[in-house]
Amino acid sequence: MYEQRVAEPEPNPQAGVTWRPDGVPFPDDAPDPAVDRYVAIDRLDEDAATLIVAPWPVVDPETGRLAFLPDDARTVAVVDAGMLRDRVDRDRGSDRDLREGQLARPVRVGDVFWVRGYHAEPGAWESVIDVTRAGRYAAKAAFLATASGAPLPEDAAGFGIAGATTLDPSPPAARPPTEETPQPPPGPVAFPAV
Amino acid sequence: MARPKPLPAAKLAAGDFLADSADADLVYFLCNVGDADAQLVLLPRDPVTGFRQAIVVDAGAKDKLPGLIADLITRGILAPDGPGARGSIALVVATHPHDDHVAGLAQLINRFNEDQRISEFWDPGYWHTIPAYHDAMGAIAQQGHLVYAQPTSGFRRWIGLSTAVTVLSPSVQLRNRFDTYGTDINDASVSMRIEAPATRVTRDPQGHRIVRPKSSRLVLGADAQTLSWSYVLSDFPYLSVPTSEQGRLLDVGSGVDALRADVLKVSHHGSKHGVNLELVERMSPGLTLISSVPGPGKYGFPHTVAQELIREALQATAGSNNVTRSDDADLNIFYTADTVDGANTPLGTIGVVLRKGDWTMWRFQDRADQPVDLANAVRWS
Numbered sequence: 001m002y003e004q005r006v007a008e009p010e011p012n013p014q015a016g017v018t019w020r021p022d023g024v025p026f027p028d029d030a031p032d033p034a035v036d037r038y039v040a041i042d043r044l045d046e047d048a049a050t051l052i053v054a055p056w057p058v059v060d061p062e063t064g065r066l067a068f069l070p071d072d073a074r075t076v077a078v079v080d081a082g083m084l085r086d087r088v089d090r091d092r093g094s095d096r097d098l099r100e101g102q103l104a105r106p107v108r109v110g111d112v113f114w115v116r117g118y119h120a121e122p123g124a125w126e127s128v129i130d131v132t133r134a135g136r137y138a139a140k141a142a143f144l145a146t147a148s149g150a151p152l153p154e155d156a157a158g159f160g161i162a163g164a165t166t167l168d169p170s171p172p173a174a175r176p177p178t179e180e181t182p183q184p185p186p187g188p189v190a191f192p193a194v
Numbered sequence: 195m196a197r198p199k200p201l202p203a204a205k206l207a208a209g210d211f212l213a214d215s216a217d218a219d220l221v222y223f224l225c226n227v228g229d230a231d232a233q234l235v236l237l238p239r240d241p242v243t244g245f246r247q248a249i250v251v252d253a254g255a256k257d258k259l260p261g262l263i264a265d266l267i268t269r270g271i272l273a274p275d276g277p278g279a280r281g282s283i284a285l286v287v288a289t290h291p292h293d294d295h296v297a298g299l300a301q302l303i304n305r306f307n308e309d310q311r312i313s314e315f316w317d318p319g320y321w322h323t324i325p326a327y328h329d330a331m332g333a334i335a336q337q338g339h340l341v342y343a344q345p346t347s348g349f350r351r352w353i354g355l356s357t358a359v360t361v362l363s364p365s366v367q368l369r370n371r372f373d374t375y376g377t378d379i380n381d382a383s384v385s386m387r388i389e390a391p392a393t394r395v396t397r398d399p400q401g402h403r404i405v406r407p408k409s410s411r412l413v414l415g416a417d418a419q420t421l422s423w424s425y426v427l428s429d430f431p432y433l434s435v436p437t438s439e440q441g442r443l444l445d446v447g448s449g450v451d452a453l454r455a456d457v458l459k460v461s462h463h464g465s466k467h468g469v470n471l472e473l474v475e476r477m478s479p480g481l482t483l484i485s486s487v488p489g490p491g492k493y494g495f496p497h498t499v500a501q502e503l504i505r506e507a508l509q510a511t512a513g514s515n516n517v518t519r520s521d522d523a524d525l526n527i528f529y530t531a532d533t534v535d536g537a538n539t540p541l542g543t544i545g546v547v548l549r550k551g552d553w554t555m556w557r558f559q560d561r562a563d564q565p566v567d568l569a570n571a572v573r574w575s
Contacts, residue, residue, distance in 0.1 A: 007338035040323045042293045043379065045493055052293055052324040065332050068325040076293065078492050109379050112323045135323040142331040143321045147342050149335070 005149035013067030016058025021134030021169060025100050027127075030116065031056045037118040038068065039128075040135065041084075041111045042076075049081040049107065053118060064150055066138055079122055081107060087122040088113065088130060102130050110136060137169035197488065200535040201523055201574075211556050211571035212269065215547045217241070220357075220390045220410045222457065223262065226530040226542035228487045228562040229463055229495055230254030230294035233414060234262060236271065237284070237357045238390055245273040247284040247354050249388065251414050253298035260298075260305045261565040269568070279309040284353045286315045288330065289416035290383045291322035300329035303337075310339050318364050319344035320372045320382035344369070345384065347429045358392035360452060361385075363418050365425035380462060383416030385426070387452065390548075410548035411454060413477055415461030415469070423461075423473050426453070432476065456551050457481045460504065464496020464529075474507035481526045481553050482508070483544055487562070488531035496529070528555065528574075545571065 018033055020026065030036060036056040043050040053075045054068040068074065085107050092102040112135030117126025144150075156162040215221050221236035231252040239246050248266070253259050263283070266272045273282045283306060288296050306312055315334050321327065334340055345351075346369050349361040363385045364377070371377045389411045395402045418426070430452040458479035462468030463486045474482075482504060486495045501522075508525045511517040522528070532541040542560035546553050555574040558566045 003338040004341055005335065005338050008332070008335040010336075011332060038325070040325070042322075042324050048493070050293075050492070052326070054325045057325075057328075060332075063332060063335070065335075066325075066328050067332075068328070071325070071329070074325060108375055110323050110375075132323075136321075139321040139323045139327060142328050143319070146331040146335045 005147070006151075008145075008150070009062040011060045011065070011067065012062045013058060013060045013069055015062075016060050016067055016069075019057045019059050019066055019138075021131060021138075023101050023169070024114070024129060024131050024134055025102075026114065026129065031114055033058060033069075035116065037115045039113045039115045039118070041107060041109050044081055044107070044109055047081050048078050049084050051077045051079060051084075053077055053115075056114065064145065065142060077120060079120075084122045087125055088128055091128045092130060099129075101133075103132075110139075112136070134169050137167075198529040198532050199521060199523070200533045201528075201541065203534045203536060205523075205575055206534065206541075206557065206572040207575065209556070209571060209573040211545060211547075211568055211573075212271070214554060214556075214573070216549065218356075218391065218549070220388070220412065220548040221246075222412055222546040222548065223566070224459060224483050224485055224530060224544040224546075225255075225258045225262070225566060226540070226544075226558075226560055226562050227255040227258055227485070229485075229491045229493065230297070231289070231416070231463075231485050232259045232298065233459065234259060235388055235412065236266070237354050240355060243273065243278060245278070245282065246271055247282060248272060249284060249353070249359070250286040250302065251386075252287065252289050252295040252416075253302045254292075254294040254296065255562070256298040256301050258298070258566065260302050263302075263306065265566070265568060275309055277309065279311045281310070281313040283312045284314065285351075285359070286312055287384055287386070288315070288317040289385070289414075290318055290320055290379055291324065291327045291330075292379060292417065293324050293326050295417070296324075296326045296330050299326065300333040303330065303333040307333075307337055310337070312337070312340060314341040314343065316343050316345055316384060318346075318372075318382040318384050319369060320377070320379055322379070347426065352392065356391035356394065358389045360387045360389070362387060362413070362426045362430065362453070363416075363422045365422070365429060367425060368422060378419065378421070380417040380419045380467075381422040383418040383422060383461070385416045385418045385422070385461065386414055387455065388412045388414070408550040410456050410551050410553075412457045412459075412548065413453070413455035413479070414459045417462040417465075417468070419462060419465070419467040420470050423470060427473065427476070451476065453477050455479045456548060457483065457546055457553060460484045460496075460500070462495075463493075464500045464504075465493070466497035466499045468500055469504065471503045471507050474504055479508075479526075480551075481546065481555065482528070483546075484527070484529045484531075486529055486531050488533065488540070501527075532557070541572075542566075 217239035225232040233251040541557040545556040
């Protein structure tokens with residue numbers, strides 16, 4: 001029987017380690033899955049933002065995937081999109097004085113925030129950090145791992161990917177400039193989201 | 195939104211849903227899951243195995259679809275556990291990764307992960323940051339055999355002995371913009387037409403004979419919105435077939451209108467951006483179904499403007515002073531949020547038996563948080 005991928009090992013999220021993506025300016029005691037929340041914008045309908053709120057995830061040591069436990073602790077919240085933007089901006093800093101790793105931009109579907117002191121009203125959140133770059137990186141990696149598997153480093157040669165460049169999820173400012181950046185061709189160009 | 199007008203109880207009668215469906219019929223369930231989508235299509239019974247195969251389209255809530263599928267297995271409609279179960283669920287489609295379409299997906303895939311029961315999984319390739327998306331990707335990755343594909347418009351897949359699935363959207367032009375926020379997540383939706391029995395060939399000593407049976411056509415609109423549908427209308431033009439032998443063969447081969455539908459599941463819960471007049475006119479459905487909550491809900495679906503344009507497409511009144519708008523039920527527009535006149539009874543999940551383009555509709559009287567009980571069916575007449 002043809003198989004598209006090697007089946008992943010059984011997940012073991014209980015043994016997971018707290019997800020702490022590089023380049024995100026967490027405070028020293030964060031993130032803490034027991035008290036912090038992963039807040040993702042699922043949809044934007046005119047002035048309403050639908051948020052999926054879950055315990056801060058761990059990285060499953062067997063599969064490498066994000067695990068959000070317990071799954072019955074998730075909630076769906078609909079908030080005013082303008083209020084959400086205001087609250088995010090308050091902790092992001094001004095346009096001229098952005099915190100490291102933060103971007104000044106409107107909220108969009110797929111944006112992810114670390115939130116401490118979650119409350120139904122975004123204005124009452126204790127602290128918030130935009131972790132969209134890391135969140136989108138993890139989501140894209142999740143589907144690529146599903147499409148073709150995620151081999152361990154020691155198996156990389158067997159898949160013909162040993163020595164391949166690792167795409168860095170941290171902000172561009174944290175990376176040294178490279179001369180290999182290709183120049184766009186004439187004509188319409190699409191740019192990455194974050 | 196305009197709350198659906200209660201349906202007259204006199205037009206509903208208890209009956210035997212399963213006995214009503216013949217082996218060659220296509221059977222469709224639009225489950226009552228509120229402002230979400232969970233759908234199941236049962237393909238015609240395979241005369242060799244004696245079982246039907248299923249296509250799942252979205253699982254926007256937990257428990258509902260797994261419970262229904264388990265019941266169909268118990269009743270011998272789908273193959274029981276064991277080697278014969280392989281491919282029993284031929285295809286699972288996550289039309290797009292909004293939570294109200296994928297919240298129950300991982301549960302469904304994990305529950306039916308024995309015997310390679312699920313063969314294939316499609317999504318549009320729009321990756322999303324919500325936990326349910328991560329869960330679903332993880333559940334699929336547990337099964338090495340499960341084929342994962344990201345189809346775009348025009349892709350066709352034949353399943354079983356007589357069913358053809360045509361992907362209507364997303365256009366590859368939209369897919370190529372996913373990574374740049376250039377496509378709204380609803381417009382990423384995989385919408386499709388399911389047709390059974392499809393055009394086939396028979397063989398005899400003289401060669402092949404193309405046969406075009408009278409088929410049933412089901413269009414499932416996902417949450418595609420007007421931009422996506424504009425590409426669909428461009429990708430699937432109406433083919434004006436001349437009354438010649440060549441034209442007749444063209445019609446036999448692919449049909450003159452790939453958008454024509456006997457049953458339409460309206461996109462995006464009847465959102466004002468979900469459908470447009472020209473589209474519904476092209477599809478010209480005999481039965482139009484909307485998945486939504488009974489009250490205003492979080493988003494006010496279905497939107498009145500969408501309801502009105504669907505009505506106008508099915509019964510043109512613009513420009514005429516002499517036509518009185520019919521009730522939705524008389525236009526064969528129904529909602530999972532329907533109720534019965536004089537009672538607060540929910541009509542809930544919709545079951546449709548499609549036979550040669552004709553349909554019968556059944557209701558299972560379940561609330562969004564209740565399982566589908568096939569023995570609780572009432573037939574609309």
